[in-house]
Amino acid sequence: MRRAVQPLSLCLLSLLLLSQLCSGIKWLAISRTPSLLHVNRTQQCKQLQGLVSSQVQLCRSNLELMPTIIQAAREVKKTCQKTFTDMRWNCSSIESGPQYLPDLERGTRESAFVYALSAAAISHTIARACTSGDLRLCSCGAMPGEIPEPGYRWGGCADNLHYGLVMGSKFSDAPMTMKKSGSLANKLMHLHNSEVGRQALRDALEMKCKCHGVSGSCSIRTCWRGLQDLKDIAMDLKTKYLSATKVVHRSMGTRKQLVPKDIDIRPVRANELVYLQSSPDFCSKNDKLGSVGTQDRQCNKTSNGSDSCDLMCCGRGYNPYMENLVERCHCKYHWCCYVTCKKCERTVERYVCK
Ligand SMILES: *[C@@H]1O[C@H](CO)[C@@H](O)[C@H](O)[C@H]1NC(C)=O
Ligand SMILES: *[C@@H]1O[C@H](CO)[C@@H](O)[C@H](O)[C@H]1NC(C)=O
Ligand SMILES: *[C@@H]1O[C@H](CO)[C@@H](O)[C@H](O)[C@H]1NC(C)=O
Numbered sequence: 001m002r003r004a005v006q007p008l009s010l011c012l013l014s015l016l017l018l019s020q021l022c023s024g025i026k027w028l029a030i031s032r033t034p035s036l037l038h039v040n041r042t043q044q045c046k047q048l049q050g051l052v053s054s055q056v057q058l059c060r061s062n063l064e065l066m067p068t069i070i071q072a073a074r075e076v077k078k079t080c081q082k083t084f085t086d087m088r089w090n091c092s093s094i095e096s097g098p099q100y101l102p103d104l105e106r107g108t109r110e111s112a113f114v115y116a117l118s119a120a121a122i123s124h125t126i127a128r129a130c131t132s133g134d135l136r137l138c139s140c141g142a143m144p145g146e147i148p149e150p151g152y153r154w155g156g157c158a159d160n161l162h163y164g165l166v167m168g169s170k171f172s173d174a175p176m177t178m179k180k181s182g183s184l185a186n187k188l189m190h191l192h193n194s195e196v197g198r199q200a201l202r203d204a205l206e207m208k209c210k211c212h213g214v215s216g217s218c219s220i221r222t223c224w225r226g227l228q229d230l231k232d233i234a235m236d237l238k239t240k241y242l243s244a245t246k247v248v249h250r251s252m253g254t255r256k257q258l259v260p261k262d263i264d265i266r267p268v269r270a271n272e273l274v275y276l277q278s279s280p281d282f283c284s285k286n287d288k289l290g291s292v293g294t295q296d297r298q299c300n301k302t303s304n305g306s307d308s309c310d311l312m313c314c315g316r317g318y319n320p321y322m323e324n325l326v327e328r329c330h331c332k333y334h335w336c337c338y339v340t341c342k343k344c345e346r347t348v349e350r351y352v353c354k
């Protein structure tokens, strides 16, 4: 494939004009593409938001993949916010792409998570699209080489992880492989964390089986390799986020590379997320650091986790308010075949941070 190196790429342009780091996750902004727009002409690639020049090239030569990649970008936003709904930093700033706030531009722990999730999500979505027949270029994944145990046989349609990883990494790593795009340390960090995301995806491949046999006796099982849902992979990455390692860019042997800041005797591990810049506590608003603060965030008075009012509100206290819930109740089944329900109102007490 031809690598397009345009002298004045979008990335460099934004670097010069806005003196910002070139962010490798700008492509997530294509999630804003109107769902009615069919990307089926190469001219449309240039109009998609947030793509760097080499991604526009990939779009032109892989048009069929674009609806899947747009869907992947939507999955990243949704999944990131769901995974962090109980945390002070709740991934709301991912909405601001392609120009991100400092929380995602500065090489933080939070950006480490988003890069890993993005890399996992794009390959996940492509692998699943192969299986569901949405793409002409790929179909089911390869059958495992080993002979199955007695009573089991390979069948069904495996998620095409191989194709997902090849095409997904080509697209999502493209900004980091451009010559003029931010500091080398940042690029190394982003590439490492993206690879951690893809490893989490490989680890999420599990055996799925269907039973056959007389009246569900399950004497024969047909099995294939399928991927766990993205939300499960995101939970795995959240654990890695919580134990991420701070690194510095320094010479080790003949090359400069990322090494753990405090214990720099060991190299960076392949399964740990790394970051270069410490994050604030995200308690109060700070535009320079990209913190929106937790004022008016909902907290949970009975939880003792990160969504507890104590931790979420950083000791500032909280205000109760009443919320009316309207629920379906006293449901009756009518022969045959419908259900009627009444509406019941219930008031619950909720809390928001001061
Ligand atoms: C692209 O999709 C639109 C909307 O479905 C359709 O009207 C148009 O004919 C398609 N163009 C090509 C070149 O297939
Ligand atoms: C995240 O927090 C911000 C700032 O407090 C808030 O405006 C937003 O609604 C929250 N988003 C989600 C998805 O909870
Ligand atoms: C608050 O936390 C408790 C304990 O973790 C949980 O059972 C409850 O569902 C939570 N309430 C809300 C409104 O999320």
Ligand SMILES: *[C@@H]1O[C@H](CO)[C@@H](O)[C@H](O)[C@H]1NC(C)=O
Binding pocket: 304, 305
């Ligand atoms: C939270 O509460 C549960 C059940 O009461 C307990 O098992 C757990 O250890 C507590 N966690 C913390 C962080 O205090």
